[in-house]
Amino acid sequence: MNWNGASDFLAMGGYGLYVWGSYAVAALAMVLEPLLAAHRHRRALRDLDPSDQQE
DSSP states (O other): OOOSSHHHHHHGGGTHHHHHHHHHHHHHHHHHHHHHHHHHHHHHHHHHOGGGOOO
8 A cells, every 4th residue: 555645644544543543442451451460469469468467
């Protein structure tokens, strides 16, 4: 496919919204997943810590 400029490339033949939207969703998932996994890991460690539990 030949593009006449950057705007044609970004438009992706009329499918730019779907193409770039898909890239944005994938990038967001790749950023959020490690952050959420670290949060879940810290919470699990906190829940298992015996020094926090009272008898």
